[in-house]
Amino acid sequence: MKKSIWLLAIVAAIAMFALSACATKNNANVSPSSPPPSSPPAGTSPAAGGGAVKEVTVNASNWKFEPNEITANVGDTLKLTLNNTQGAHGLEIPDFGVNLKNGDTKEIKLDKAGSFEFHCSIQCGQGHDSMTGALIVQ
Numbered sequence: 001m002k003k004s005i006w007l008l009a010i011v012a013a014i015a016m017f018a019l020s021a022c023a024t025k026n027n028a029n030v031s032p033s034s035p036p037p038s039s040p041p042a043g044t045s046p047a048a049g050g051g052a053v054k055e056v057t058v059n060a061s062n063w064k065f066e067p068n069e070i071t072a073n074v075g076d077t078l079k080l081t082l083n084n085t086q087g088a089h090g091l092e093i094p095d096f097g098v099n100l101k102n103g104d105t106k107e108i109k110l111d112k113a114g115s116f117e118f119h120c121s122i123q124c125g126q127g128h129d130s131m132t133g134a135l136i137v138q
């Protein structure tokens with residue numbers, strides 16, 4: 001019994017050595033000029049599934065979002081950025097589980113149609129409750 005465990009260990013060690021030697025050889029054979037597969041530049045290319053990538057920056061101030069209406073198509077990916085121009089605000093879209101802080105960017109896959117409310121997620125003062133908008137996916 002003990003003998004067979006030793007044998008197993010030796011076989012495993014040989015296999016690992018052979019694998020690492022093989023990996024080293026393969027690495028040496030890779031030409032440095034062959035580029036790794038890279039994703040196309042962001043913002044201009046269609047996302048997987050055929051939808052477009054739509055980039056929107058929402059500017060938040062006391063006490064409004066600009067724009068306060070975002071429209072896109074089902075299947076699009078919305079790349080949403082929050083930019084506070086005055087005061088401290090957040091942008092929450094509960095239906096998509098999104099809550100952006102100032103300077104945050106989030107890619108949101110728009111997989112359902114409808115009109116989805118967004119609102120400020122930081123208690124920012126007297127106009128806080130009026131800081132709402134809509135994401136319209138059609």
Ligand SMILES: [Cu+2]
Pocket residue numbers: 088089090120121122123124125128129131
């Ligand atoms: Cu607020």
